[in-house]
Amino acid sequence: MPLDVLIVDDSAAIRKILHRVLVQADVPLGKVHEANDGLEALEKLRAEKVGLILSDINMPNMDGIELLGKLKNDDDFKTVPIVMVTTEGSQAKVMQALQLGAVGYVRKPFTAEQIKEKLAGII
Amino acid sequence: MIDRMSSEEIASAVCLAAQDVFSTMLQLPLASDPFHDEAPEPESLDGVVALVGIAGTWIGTGRIACSPQFACRLAGSLLMQPCEAVNEEVLDAVAEVANMIIGNVKTIFEEKLGPLGLSIPTVIFGRNYKAHSAGVPKWTVVPFHTGEENWTISFCVVPTKMHVHQAPRPDAVPVA
Numbered sequence: 001m002p003l004d005v006l007i008v009d010d011s012a013a014i015r016k017i018l019h020r021v022l023v024q025a026d027v028p029l030g031k032v033h034e035a036n037d038g039l040e041a042l043e044k045l046r047a048e049k050v051g052l053i054l055s056d057i058n059m060p061n062m063d064g065i066e067l068l069g070k071l072k073n074d075d076d077f078k079t080v081p082i083v084m085v086t087t088e089g090s091q092a093k094v095m096q097a098l099q100l101g102a103v104g105y106v107r108k109p110f111t112a113e114q115i116k117e118k119l120a121g122i123i
Numbered sequence: 124m125i126d127r128m129s130s131e132e133i134a135s136a137v138c139l140a141a142q143d144v145f146s147t148m149l150q151l152p153l154a155s156d157p158f159h160d161e162a163p164e165p166e167s168l169d170g171v172v173a174l175v176g177i178a179g180t181w182i183g184t185g186r187i188a189c190s191p192q193f194a195c196r197l198a199g200s201l202l203m204q205p206c207e208a209v210n211e212e213v214l215d216a217v218a219e220v221a222n223m224i225i226g227n228v229k230t231i232f233e234e235k236l237g238p239l240g241l242s243i244p245t246v247i248f249g250r251n252y253k254a255h256s257a258g259v260p261k262w263t264v265v266p267f268h269t270g271e272e273n274w275t276i277s278f279c280v281v282p283t284k285m286h287v288h289q290a291p292r293p294d295a296v297p298v299a
Contacts, residue, residue: 011219013201058241087226087241090233108223109147
């Protein structure tokens with residue numbers, strides 16, 4: 001079954017790079033949706049169901065940690081795997097994201113291989 | 124409690140972070156020259172400047188300054204596509220490069236300074252403009268070159284008043 005993915009990042013460049021990595025990865029990729037921040041991600045998720053979310057943390061309007069908390073407290077989304085892809089490298093932020101329910105954490109800068117390995121462990 | 128970051132510490136963190144980003148995501152050569160400190164006098168700037176702020180008990184700003192040509196080269200390497208002129212896509216890519224480099228400097232600093240926040244990057248492109256950061260005593264400037272392109276990363280970081288007030292006096296007697 002094709003995997004629909006939502007990429008949440010305020011950088012169009014990072015969204016483009018992650019989209020390309022997903023296309024290259026060995027996953028049955030369906031639609032790839034994009035959102036500029038957590039608020040836009042919630043709007044997209046009301047309209048489109050996805051099987052995986054890749055999200056940044058530092059974003060305007062609603063950051064990735066708040067988005068993660070909202071999704072994990074929502075029965076419609078709490079089982080959707082969320083991987084944080086972020087510049088935030090502090091141990092406290094990593095722990096916070098994992099405790100809130102993120103299934104993975106990839107620090108920017110990243111290689112395509114790091115993303116693919118993370119996806120392979122999840123999908 | 125630490126009350127200052129030396130220019131050597133700042134330059135070392137900047138070089139480590141830049142090298143990490145250039146080797147991992149840009150595949151571009153990177154070499155640095157010795158750092159120097161600069162007074163925060165507004166100077167006339169040309170080209171592209173990306174600014175990212177840090178905040179917490181310490182505050183500061185990281186600044187990447189480069190030519191329009193090098194901004195296009197950075198964006199082209201990041202996006203793996205040719206970029207001929209500075210446009211929205213190029214500015215977004217430079218902002219993300221700055222976000223990753225300054226974000227990684229912040230992570231290195233956090234080991235000494237405790238938790239810090241990171242601002243959303245701001246990118247400026249123009250000719251003959253001046254930039255000024257209020258309350259900055261000095262910038263530590265690290266010159267880099269990638270091939271024949273010269274560019275810089277500048278950084279300033281100072282403790283906040285809150286941090287200074289929390290610092291114990293050297294002659295303070297510990298309470299049991």
